[in-house]
Amino acid sequence: MAYRWKNTLTADAVTPYSAFLNRRQLMAGAAAGAIAGALPVSARAQEALEPNTWEEITTYNNYYEFGTGKEDPARNAHRLTIDPWTVRIDGLVDKPGDYSFADILSQMTIEERIYRFRCVEAWSMVIPWNGFELADLLDWVGVQSSAKYVAFETALRPDEMPGVASPVLDWPYVEGLRLDEAMHPLTMMATGIYGRDIPKQNGAPMRLVVPWKYGFKSIKSIVRITLTEDEPPASWNIANPREYGFYSNVNPNVDHPRWSQATERRIGGGLFAKRHPTLMFNGYEDEVAPLYDGMDLTKFI
Amino acid sequence: MVHALNTGLRHVPAWALYLMAPVPVVWIYYLGLTGQLGVDPAKVIEHQLGIWSLWLLIAGLAVTPLRRFAGVNLLKFRRAIGVTAFFYVLAHLLTWLVLDVQFQNVWADIVKRWYITVGMAAFVLMVPLAVTSNNRSIRKIGAGAWRRLHRLVYPIALLAALHFLLLVKGFQWEPIIYAAVIAGLLAMRVRWDALWTRQRASHRENPARSGAGLGGELSQSSRY
Numbered sequence A: 001m002a003y004r005w006k007n008t009l010t011a012d013a014v015t016p017y018s019a020f021l022n023r024r025q026l027m028a029g030a031a032a033g034a035i036a037g038a039l040p041v042s043a044r045a046q047e048a049l050e051p052n053t054w055e056e057i058t059t060y061n062n063y064y065e066f067g068t069g070k071e072d073p074a075r076n077a078h079r080l081t082i083d084p085w086t087v088r089i090d091g092l093v094d095k096p097g098d099y100s101f102a103d104i105l106s107q108m109t110i111e112e113r114i115y116r117f118r119c120v121e122a123w124s125m126v127i128p129w130n131g132f133e134l135a136d137l138l139d140w141v142g143v144q145s146s147a148k149y150v151a152f153e154t155a156l157r158p159d160e161m162p163g164v165a166s167p168v169l170d171w172p173y174v175e176g177l178r179l180d181e182a183m184h185p186l187t188m189m190a191t192g193i194y195g196r197d198i199p200k201q202n203g204a205p206m207r208l209v210v211p212w213k214y215g216f217k218s219i220k221s222i223v224r225i226t227l228t229e230d231e232p233p234a235s236w237n238i239a240n241p242r243e244y245g246f247y248s249n250v251n252p253n254v255d256h257p258r259w260s261q262a263t264e265r266r267i268g269g270g271l272f273a274k275r276h277p278t279l280m281f282n283g284y285e286d287e288v289a290p291l292y293d294g295m296d297l298t299k300f301i
Numbered sequence B: 001m002v003h004a005l006n007t008g009l010r011h012v013p014a015w016a017l018y019l020m021a022p023v024p025v026v027w028i029y030y031l032g033l034t035g036q037l038g039v040d041p042a043k044v045i046e047h048q049l050g051i052w053s054l055w056l057l058i059a060g061l062a063v064t065p066l067r068r069f070a071g072v073n074l075l076k077f078r079r080a081i082g083v084t085a086f087f088y089v090l091a092h093l094l095t096w097l098v099l100d101v102q103f104q105n106v107w108a109d110i111v112k113r114w115y116i117t118v119g120m121a122a123f124v125l126m127v128p129l130a131v132t133s134n135n136r137s138i139r140k141i142g143a144g145a146w147r148r149l150h151r152l153v154y155p156i157a158l159l160a161a162l163h164f165l166l167l168v169k170g171f172q173w174e175p176i177i178y179a180a181v182i183a184g185l186l187a188m189r190v191r192w193d194a195l196w197t198r199q200r201a202s203h204r205e206n207p208a209r210s211g212a213g214l215g216g217e218l219s220q221s222s223r224y
């Protein structure tokens, strides 16, 4: 069931609408193994943002498996073999197994989503992704009722990834979401950008996109998806728990020890680009705030 | 070879270094202004100037060991290297202030973010050195006091190394290598033989104080 969320960030978004799920519906949907229908309600007026250029999106990447410099991934990622590509889906699912990327694609509806992308390093872009809702994939494999979290893993290929020779992180890169976050209609698996296949430096052939969280949550080149009962490990959280929490929601009010998160530098503005205020949940507050009702977001960072 | 090098260097005046000093910073800003530093030029400039600052500090620290262990005499360039290092740190700081954080939360950043705190401490300690890097100051405060003052370059270099160690994400070799180079350059100033004999001597007199003396040896042995 695609198209549950309507783009608000198109350049001609005069009347912004967005699909909205309140918490109860979401919980009910998750429990039933199928997400409830979305209610279109008017979102807070959004600035119409121009997407970043192809060049900006594909030459400025954090993908440490290919080097720690921003331009290293664009230089090195061509070595990654993405065909064939198999994703192991296991854990608390009805149909565990090794799925080829082609099999997955054949079951999914690809749509375009123009999302803000906010890095924890306090820069941001606007990216026109193509992909499918993660919920659709999870529904297809059947999530069991005991599952509470989704764990993800990036490919680890020392022969193809020069960056993993250095123990920058404890490879392979892993990330996780709570099941309701994973089932949220905003959460997608991106397979393209600007209608083209997603470049390797951006996480080909398939990467997660969770637009209300800092970019490092949106794990790239996924080879494994595991439904679990317990909170799964997340690479940056393991490396430095004080700085990177499991949730890592974009939050201008919670300071990061390293970067003030109150404002951001939008990539593409040139040398004298002004900083812009960062929006709560990266501007997706109406859609996702109910997921965190009753949670102290200064503790659950 | 070393002799030829020293002879050659004798013909290079120190002011030539001051003439060359602005070239990298002007070049980096030129590339940034003409859109040749990628899609996030402010960060690239900030990083490039940080690296240049570090290189210049290391170059300044290398003068004494180069003379002592390799016989290469760069002493007359040391002031120019030091003053240039100061201006690169200043340019690095101004880039951060104007292009990166744009005067927002400056004080909060300085006190809250460890790597900024440490970088700022290094910069503040460099101010008195830059201000007194002229012959008049040496005469005014006296050669001994001046020399003691300029030993601040050791903590400055250590703070710079720490700044780099703190600011990278995850485990990375580059800042560790720089920190090792700086530690090595400082270690070469310690007269280990003298330290050894003195420590043994003081051990006999007063075993509890045997750790003292490193700072003393470090300063006594650094020839200016």
Ligand code: HEM
Pocket: B046, B047, B048, B049, B050, B051, B053, B054, B057, B089, B092, B093, B096, B100, B116, B119, B120, B121, B122, B123, B156, B160, B163, B164, B167
């Ligand atoms: C002796 C003084 C200093 C030295 C040698 C120094 C050196 C460096 C180096 C080597 C880098 C990393 C460059 C890279 O990764 O390529 C850096 C980054 C940086 N430095 Fe400094 N620095 C100094 C002082 C300062 C001061 C005073 C400030 C600001 C108050 C500052 C702010 C920064 C910032 C913001 C970064 C970039 C961090 C990021 O990656 O976002 N530094 N510096």
